[in-house]
Amino acid sequence: MWRRVALLSPMISSSSSRSLTLNQAAFGLKVGESFATDAVNPEERDLPPKEKAPFITFVLGGPGSGKGTQCEKIVETFGLQHLSAGDLLRREIAMNTKNGDMILNLIKDGKIVPSEVTVKLIQRELESSDSRKFLIDGFPRTEENRVAFERIIRADPDVVLFFDCPEEEMVTRVLNRNQGRIDDNITTMKKRLKIFNGLNRPVIDYYKNKGKLYTINAVGTVDDIFQQHVLPIFSSFEQLKKESRHVIQKSTIGSSLVENSS
Ligand SMILES: Nc1ncnc2c1ncn2[C@@H]1O[C@H](COP(=O)(O)OP(=O)(O)OP(=O)(O)O)[C@@H](O)[C@H]1O
Numbered sequence: 652m653w654r655r656v657a658l659l660s661p662m663i664s665s666s667s668s669r670s671l672t673l674n675q676a677a678f679g680l681k682v683g684e685s686f687a688t689d690a691v692n693p694e695e696r697d698l699p700p701k702e703k704a705p706f707i708t709f710v711l712g713g714p715g716s717g718k719g720t721q722c723e724k725i726v727e728t729f730g731l732q733h734l735s736a737g738d739l740l741r742r743e744i745a746m747n748t749k750n751g752d753m754i755l756n757l758i759k760d761g762k763i764v765p766s767e768v769t770v771k772l773i774q775r776e777l778e779s780s781d782s783r784k785f786l787i788d789g790f791p792r793t794e795e796n797r798v799a800f801e802r803i804i805r806a807d808p809d810v811v812l813f814f815d816c817p818e819e820e821m822v823t824r825v826l827n828r829n830q831g832r833i834d835d836n837i838t839t840m841k842k843r844l845k846i847f848n849g850l851n852r853p854v855i856d857y858y859k860n861k862g863k864l865y866t867i868n869a870v871g872t873v874d875d876i877f878q879q880h881v882l883p884i885f886s887s888f889e890q891l892k893k894e895s896r897h898v899i900q901k902s903t904i905g906s907s908l909v910e911n912s913s
Pocket residue numbers: 712713714715716717718719720721737789824825827828829869870871872873876
């Protein structure tokens with residue numbers, strides 16, 4: 652399904668400054684056309700609507716805030732496909748690809764890998780997947796990441812989660828993680844926190860202003876965070892709820908727990 656949608660993108664003029672969302676692309680609209688106002692090519696008018704765009708969630712938060720841990724629980728309950736940008740980059744290192752060394756050096760130093768590289772890795776996963784709903788974890792980390800995703804994938808997220816965690820808690824968690832990650836040391840952690848505060852915060856603000864951001868208090872037990880904050884958000888999306896593998900007990904979003912600035 653996704654493959655057909657993605658194949659539409661070469662048909663869309665890359666020289667246009669007007670961005671085309673994946674929803675538009677999925678419905679066969681070209682740059683300069685919109686759902687509401689512009690006429691569809693007469694030859695296409697009577698064709699059935701093209702396939703629906705996938706449901707995309709961006710998962711943001713500082714290093715060690717619990718993104719990956721909560722993503723696992725979301726996958727278990729709602730069956731979204733989890734794409735961790737960090738894991739995709741680490742896989743390039745492990746597979747010794749042409750970008751492997753460059754990525755290793757940047758990750759070691761807590762720096763951000765060029766957006767084009769990361770977005771292309773995400774694109775490959777999206778295009779080869781049969782899933783229609785994705786959790787993209789640890790992305791976008793910078794405004795440049797965000798713009799590159801919009802340019803290359805031509806999609807916007809439906810939901811953005813931000814796991815909000817105090818720095819000292821994040822440091823404790825990362826230093827105790829014990830997964831052999833080359834960047835889980837205090838020197839690199841300090842750099843990652845600096846990058847998070849300098850480059851990731853503007854992205855968080857961007858989605859807050861767009862009314863797409865859910866800020867989640869990431870302090871507490873893994874289960875409590877999921878049950879009290881994460882689960883109600885996803886339960887509120889009807890389609891996901893229908894497809895979930897477990898019975899959902901709560902169906903409202905606790906306003907004291909979840910911030911959505913819309
Ligand atoms: N609510 C929690 N309370 C205590 N420890 C937690 C909690 N959530 C996750 N952890 C632990 O903290 C560590 C970091 O969690 P996780 O890997 O999910 O963070 P992350 O946000 O994905 O970090 P990174 O950006 O570095 O990949 C892991 O060892 C995990 O088991």
